[in-house]
Amino acid sequence: MSSSKNYRWGVLGTGYAAREFTSGLQSLENATVTAVGSESSERASNFAKSHSIETSFGTYDEVIHSDSVDIVYVGTVAPLHRKLCLQAIEAGKPVLCEKPFAMSAAEASEIAALAKAKSVFCMEAMWSRFIPLMVDIRSRIRSGEIGEIVSVAADFGLRQTPLSNPRLFHPEQGGALRDLGVYPISLAVEYLGMPDDVRITCAFGQGGADVRAGGSLHYQTGAIATVMADISAATPTVATIIGTEGFIEIQSPMYRPTRAKITHTSIPGPATQSSKSRSGVSARVHHVASAVKRQLLKSGKSLAAGYRGNGYQYQAREVMECLDRGLTESSTMPLSQSIEILKVIDLGLLSKNKTPTDE
Ligand SMILES: NC(=O)C1=CN([C@@H]2O[C@H](COP(=O)(O)OP(=O)(O)OC[C@H]3O[C@@H](n4cnc5c(N)ncnc54)[C@H](OP(=O)(O)O)[C@@H]3O)[C@@H](O)[C@H]2O)C=CC1
Ligand SMILES: O=C1CO[C@H](CO)[C@@H](O)[C@@H]1O
Secondary structure, rough: OOOOOOOOEEEEOHHHHHHHHHHHHHOOEEEEEEEEOOOOOOHHHHHHHHOOOOEEEEHHHHHHHOOOOOOOEEEHHHHHHHHHHHHHHHHOEEEEOOOOOOOHHHHHHHHHHHHHHHHOOOEEHHHHHOHHHHHHHHHHHOOOOOOOOOEEEEEEOOOOOOOOOOHHHOOOOOOHHHHHHHHHHHHHHHHHHHOOOEEEEEEEEOOOOOOEEEEEEEOOOOOEEEEEEEEEOOOOOOOEEEEEEEEEOOOOOOOOEEEEEEOOOOOOOOOOHHHHHHHHHHHHHHHHHHHHHHHHHOEEEEOOOOOOOOHHHHHHHHHHHHHOOOOOOOOOOOHHHHHHHHHHHHHHHOOOOOOOOOO
């Protein structure tokens, strides 16, 4: 389904995310960016010129209250997300807000509560969930192709320094967990829900930001997720979703993938004649090895799906389709999960085993 109405978007922010999002949005036929806002009228005006946007404002507030804006995109640094989302919702404007959705689960809950009270649409810009391959993977998992999900493993690491990317090393504007960890955690929360126990530890840099974070999420069902995020070292940036009847390996970059592999597994059959005739440990080893071989023989169907442009437009299309249908939330990225992602991050940042690092 694609939205029929033409929606006018107002962009808050003029940085990297705002630029990428605006380019993506401008590739959609039914969306127009009509206004951009910044804390500096010069930055807003330059952004408007380079993206052919008709109006620029030197405040975010003017965009939110502009009569020519139907939907607000919050693309500023995270400490401003709460305030800007609340202002937009108060003004009755649907909001799409960058990740991390807020600075804490408490802030996210406040936004979600106001959106609910005012019946205004609000969604975290977790663009990964709307990338075509992720949509395909979701539908396979929902139809039971790999059975019940018991484990998710995902990492996202970039090799950056405080000089190459100061925002990432700012304890409030970045940090490994809030900036990159949201993607692995979002995947775990999507397929396993809110964990019953979070065991994440962080290594903090001299500037106070967590530069590396890793650990596990545990569920009463016995399911376990492992997550890793790093802003100072590149990691494979891959993900694996494991079910009782198979697994899906999402190739790099796991947050906007185009390739994956699905493997269907089977329960190893009874021991073969030859292994039955052997005795002791060697027979057992032979039996397990041949079972593994049989499983691998059943494996390995490639999944591939490209995406158009920079991929940021799919989340915007979701917002507009939800509005067409009169919804105040997306079922693919519900606010309850944005809150859960931040609960996990809050717990991770509180972890007792803080390790200092030179980075
Ligand atoms: N979805 C994605 O792929 C990506 C998402 N992000 C997310 O987007 C948000 C912005 O990140 P990004 O665009 O990379 O950051 P940038 O540093 O490139 O831009 C930051 C933006 O926030 C505004 N801002 C307001 N107050 C401050 C302040 N005190 N210090 C710095 N900037 C400020 C800036 O100014 P002004 O508006 O006044 O011009 C600018 O618009 C973050 O939440 C980040 O996690 C980031 C990268 C990619
Ligand atoms: O969210 C993000 C997605 O990827 C970017 C790098 O390509 C990050 O910098 C960013 O914060």
